[in-house]
Amino acid sequence: MATAPNVYDAEPIPAAARAEIDRLLQSGDLFRYTAPENAPVALLEREFADMMGSKYALAVSSCSAAIFLSLEALDLPHGANVLIPAFTFAAVPSAVVHANCQPVLVEVADNYRIDIADFEAKLPTAQAVIISHMRGHTSDMDAIMALCDAAGIPVIEDAAHSLGTTWHGRKIGTIAKIGCFSFQSYKLVNAGEGGILITDDADLVARAVIMSGAYEHNWAKHKAPDGQNDPELAQAFARWQNQLPLYNMRMQNLSAAVIRPQLPEVARRVRDGRANHDYVAEQLNTSPWLAVPPALAPEDRAPDSIQFNLVGFAHDDDARAFAAAAETHGVKVQVFGLSKDNARAYWNWHFIPGEMPELPQTRAMLMRACDVRLPARLGRDDLDYIASALIAAADEIRGETRAYGT
Numbered sequence: 001m002a003t004a005p006n007v008y009d010a011e012p013i014p015a016a017a018r019a020e021i022d023r024l025l026q027s028g029d030l031f032r033y034t035a036p037e038n039a040p041v042a043l044l045e046r047e048f049a050d051m052m053g054s055k056y057a058l059a060v061s062s063c064s065a066a067i068f069l070s071l072e073a074l075d076l077p078h079g080a081n082v083l084i085p086a087f088t089f090a091a092v093p094s095a096v097v098h099a100n101c102q103p104v105l106v107e108v109a110d111n112y113r114i115d116i117a118d119f120e121a122k123l124p125t126a127q128a129v130i131i132s133h134m135r136g137h138t139s140d141m142d143a144i145m146a147l148c149d150a151a152g153i154p155v156i157e158d159a160a161h162s163l164g165t166t167w168h169g170r171k172i173g174t175i176a177k178i179g180c181f182s183f184q185s186y187k188l189v190n191a192g193e194g195g196i197l198i199t200d201d202a203d204l205v206a207r208a209v210i211m212s213g214a215y216e217h218n219w220a221k222h223k224a225p226d227g228q229n230d231p232e233l234a235q236a237f238a239r240w241q242n243q244l245p246l247y248n249m250r251m252q253n254l255s256a257a258v259i260r261p262q263l264p265e266v267a268r269r270v271r272d273g274r275a276n277h278d279y280v281a282e283q284l285n286t287s288p289w290l291a292v293p294p295a296l297a298p299e300d301r302a303p304d305s306i307q308f309n310l311v312g313f314a315h316d317d318d319a320r321a322f323a324a325a326a327e328t329h330g331v332k333v334q335v336f337g338l339s340k341d342n343a344r345a346y347w348n349w350h351f352i353p354g355e356m357p358e359l360p361q362t363r364a365m366l367m368r369a370c371d372v373r374l375p376a377r378l379g380r381d382d383l384d385y386i387a388s389a390l391i392a393a394a395d396e397i398r399g400e401t402r403a404y405g406t
C-alpha cells in the first residue's frame, strides 16, 4: 500500500547558498550595513525588485514587519481605520494594531475572496486598505483598485503567500502602492524568517528604509535598481533624516544568502505548484461533498496548498469527523474555523480594540473551509494519494450520516 506523503518537509536550499554562507561565516560579515556596497541583503533587494519589475525593494525581518513599516511609511493619523479582509493570518491585524491603527474587518465570501459590496460599504470609514491575498487567493483587484483610486485611499498588498501569482498578467504585489512578501518557511521562498516590501514610490521606500533601522547615513547604501545613485531617492532620504523612529527590523546577510539562490527557482515552483493544485482540484470536484472554488478569470495562481469547502455538511461535528477520517487516511486537514485557537479565525483576534464585529458570511465559510498543504515538490503518486484519501473520508462521513437518516 502507498504511504501518506510528507507534506511538511521543505525543499532543500540550493547548494549555491553553502559557499556564500561559508564566506560570510569566515568573514563574520553578517550585518547588512558593514560592507561599503553589494552586501548580500542589498543584492537581494536589487534582484527581487528586478524580478518583480518594481523600482525599489526593502528586505526586512518578516512580512509582518514589512506590513507594519508600510503603514508607518504612509504616515497615517493615530487611530486611522485600516480595512483588512476578515480571512487572513492574525499577523495582519496585529501589524495594524502595532502601527497604532484600527483594523476594520471586511466580509469574505465562500470563495475566500473579499466581498466587494461589504468592502465598498466600509471604504468611506477607512484611511488605508490592506488586501491579504490569503493562501494566494486573489480578490477582485480591478474593483478594489477602482474604488480606492476614486476615493484616494492607499492600498497595501499583503502578498506574503502570493509570490508568482499574476492578475491580468501583472505580478501580484505590484498592483497597489506597496507589496509585501514573506520568506517564512511555509511560503514559496524559504529562509526560515524574512520579508520584503516593493514599491515605485521613492518617498515611501525612504521612510520605510530609515524606520527599518538605517540609522545615521546607512540609507546611502540603498541605491536605484541598477545599483546607481538615484537623485529622487537621495532627496527623499534627506527629507526624512532624523525625523523618524528606528524600529530595527533589518534583514541580516545570512538570510539573504539563503534567499538569493532560490529566486531562480520561483518560476519552476510556481509552475509545479499550480499543476499539482489543479490536478488535485479536478479530482476533489468530482466528489459531491467537496468543492474547490475556481480562480477569478484574470488570476493565474501560484498555490502551495489547496483549500476546498465541505458541501452538504449541516453539522460542525460532521465537518470535524471528516477531518478525523482524513487523518486516519494519513492526510491532515485543517478546517479553519473548527480547530481551537486557530490564528486565521477572526473571532480569536481579541487583541483588536473595541467590539468584535459579527461577520456571518466569513464565519460560515471558515466553518466549512478546509486547508491541506500541497508543496510543489510532490509527485503524481502523492497527489493521487491525497485526493483519494480526502474523497474517501468525505464518502465515509456523508455515507454514515445518510445511513442514520439525518
Ligand SMILES: *Cc1c(COP(=O)(O)O)cnc(C)c1O
Binding pocket: 061, 062, 063, 064, 065, 088, 089, 091, 092, 132, 133, 134, 135, 158, 160, 161, 181, 182, 183, 184, 194, 195
Ligand atoms: C505568512 C503570512 C503573513 C506573515 O508573514 P511573516 O513573514 O511570518 O510575518 C502575513 N500574511 C499572510 C497572508 C501570510 O500568509
